[in-house]
Amino acid sequence: MAKNLSGDLQVASANRLSDGVVVWLDDAGDWTSRLDRAAIARDKRTGEILLLRAQAEAFAVIDPFLVAVTEDDDGTIEPLSLREKIRASGLTFDVIAADAVRYA
């Protein structure tokens, strides 16, 4: 499978102010919790513009920044770094459920 691994592809991310949820900037300039909706910058220059746009829309989020991503043939994007992968897809182990253990 061909992947664009160059590191040139970038999306803008932040945590939402009200609840801390991880969000990405979409093409319409809204913050979405779906990575597949994120606006992609395909080179350095558009990356800078994307970050400026994100900072201009930062009223309801905290400290936007750029995240390097890869893209599959089918357009699926995934962050390059482990940290950003974890931010995008959540914990890498099963958390204990609230009612995990019942007792008599």
Place this chain on the structure above:
Amino acid sequence: MPLYREGAPSGLVVEDPWLRLADDAAVPADGMVLVSFARWREARAALLARRGPVGVVLANTDPVEALAADVSRLDLMVLHFPKFSDGRAYSQARLLRGRFGYQGELRASGGVLQDQIAFMLRCGFDSFESEQKGFGEALAKARTLFSVVYQPTEDGRSPASLLRLKRRNVLVS
């Protein structure tokens, strides 16, 4: 920067009557002059010989101990907060007020934020430079933000430990 003074009517901005003297400027014969710590050290005698009050501006690394003998001769001390998170001047304030008995105006400079006021009042500050919106209103309320304190400090408030002792002794007697 707008100046606020504790106790001024409903937290209004107050006039700053002090003339901030550059280190190389001539010392005027009268009027209220404010000088740097370095200038004070170098021209102490001349400054004291003139008519009119003198104030000193300190960096938060300046040794306040050096002013111990002069606290009664000074009418203003300005302590600086280069950023919110740099708390050295709180210690300077407590030493000036508590240990050396300074009674003049103690001013916080550097752009005070309203969330610092309660701490500053407890350390003996009574005037504040701030650019923050709503600072005056916050100052008016700051003394009553916490009706209980745990530490004895220069503001003279009784800490909880003392109030408890008093209460117990009333109960006993």
Place this chain on the structure above:
Amino acid sequence: MPDTYFYRYDDYDRTLVSERVDQFRDQVRRRLAGELTEEQFKPLRLTNGLYLQLHAYMLRVAIPYGTLSSRQLRKLADISRKYDRGYGHFTTRQNLQLNWIKLEDAPDALAALAEVDMHALQTSGNCIRNVTADHFAGAAADEIEDPRIWAEIVRQWSTLHPEFTFLPRKFKIAITGSPNDRAAVRVHDIGLRLWRNEQGEVGFEVIVGGGLGRTPMIGKTLREFLPKNELLAYLEATLRVYNRYGRRDNLYKARIKILVHEVGVEKMRADVEAEYAETRDGLLGLSDETIEAISQQFAPPDLPPRSNLAGAVEALRLEDRDFALWLKSNVAPHRVKGYAIVTASLKPAGAPPGDASAVQMEGVADIADAYSQGELRVSHEQNLIFPHVAIEDLPAVYAALGRLGFAEANVGKITDIIACPGLDYCALANARSIPVAQRISSHFAGLARQHDIGDLKIKISGCINACGHHHVGHIGILGVDKNGVELYQISLGGDVDFGKTALGTILGPAVTADKVVEAVDSLVTTYLDSRGDGERFVDTFRRIGAEPFKDRMYAAL
């Protein structure tokens, strides 16, 4: 409901905490309305225990000196269900972390905490942090005096201290009242050790400048013997010296340990004593009455006489091997005959260390009510402790814990792993900690083997900040990042036992995540092959050194 045998808030304490909640509510409102920038708001939320982690805000709830009532624990369960995802993480600083708090809910969560006299004050930020103490305090057979009395006195003095809320860096104080230090006082900014001098008086040894993190250091003695009633005046003098002269130019050099290291302990002592000469006769002197009033609140429960020789315990011990092992590892001597201290292991094989679900917290609270005077402790080893259990009740407690999944007989053993949240949660992390702990703990799950291996402390941190205390692990594991790959640096021989406090020796190049279990397995094998009579892992390491461990480990990978 049973009464509590530790400090009870009075109206002063309650007023202060609730006024603080009101203040924070207003600060959150201003932030959400855009009146405060993140830069301005961050220090405010931090001093209220609210962090921003990778996926959400995290609220760190203070559990002062690790002491908790069943009622408080139930409330924590409740809060975790209502405002979080129904579980919490007990930390190495005896706190509880809730990982999924919303900023807009945080004031309500804090108000709920205040209902049971709890708060999240000063669990973060550059202030005096929540004071920790021996988790066996008030129950241990070897105790000279209950350190929690002093921890409470320090808690009050340090809460919203106007002079020390913007220190160069965070400041951690730990107190122990036993010769067997369970509070790790030599690796804190200030460690206080109660001891009895030749005249028979009890006072503090004041230890300064210890700490882990990027530059680990063992604390040095600042004052051999400090009369107890002078504690606050002495602490104020020390903190003032630190606040004025501690470095602020470099985040990594801002802890008091660096100041002590740079000026030398003699100069530090001279400065503190000079300052103290001025403060000692001031208002901070503690009157006997004040000390007495607080001591009374820690008066131990009147434990009804119970038998030391419980037939049922003996019978079960002979018939159930796991129970026999549990008695050995999870039950410690109590100062009262007929009683014991029981540790509930929050490290079942393969589970995230230190995590408890809301249901588990409630179950633990029920056990505390039925068998431990309604009282609990949180240990810095991330376990929960029942301080006052009758020996006769041990089988019942064991069974009840078993139903919760907390009866693993592994306290102090290889699967009783300390791990920080790591890259799964933490914004500062280089690598994951929890999955590594889970793999090691699954690998060594068998109890017989664990008990054969004996005492072995594995401590894992996801970055150099060392929240997992890896420097002082018998085996320390530190996550590092090399070009986006998680690697783990392994060290041996760390220890926090008093008099033996030592920092681990790094073995060599870091290993990849999939090799960590094999590496640990090899270290254990080397130990088993080389150990002398009665030698623990760390004793063998001290005798034979790092080489044999190292050679075999790298050969095995």
